[in-house]
Amino acid sequence: MSEVQANMQVWLLQADSGMFAMLEDENGQSYLPVWESQEKSGRAAEADWEGYQPTTMDMKEFNQWLHELDEDGILLGVCPDEHGKVLPFKGEDLRKILNPK
Numbered sequence: 001m002s003e004v005q006a007n008m009q010v011w012l013l014q015a016d017s018g019m020f021a022m023l024e025d026e027n028g029q030s031y032l033p034v035w036e037s038q039e040k041s042g043r044a045a046e047a048d049w050e051g052y053q054p055t056t057m058d059m060k061e062f063n064q065w066l067h068e069l070d071e072d073g074i075l076l077g078v079c080p081d082e083h084g085k086v087l088p089f090k091g092e093d094l095r096k097i098l099n100p101k
Helices: 004-007 038-043 059-071 091-098
Strands: 009-014 032-034 053-058 074-079 088-089
Touching: 009 032, 009 038, 009 059, 038 053, 053 059, 059 074, 059 091, 074 091, 088 091
Parallel strands: 032 074
Antiparallel strands: 009 053, 074 088
């Protein structure tokens, strides 16, 4: 998270259609995967996400989007590994971590 704070941006994977990559666990919980760098997000653009491209989102836009994700019951999957395991966060909780005020 320190890299996200320092760069003031997160990285996501986006398809040509404009849709963002998503994950779902065995209980049906949806996650929006986010990464701290282009390199790490780019390595994830394979298998189910082949053809997706790393795209950045600045913190101002991301913070606004977190509220909508919370309303939709979508959690953030921070730094997914090659097996799809994530650090799960509610949008509001992640906003407090990234913007402690």
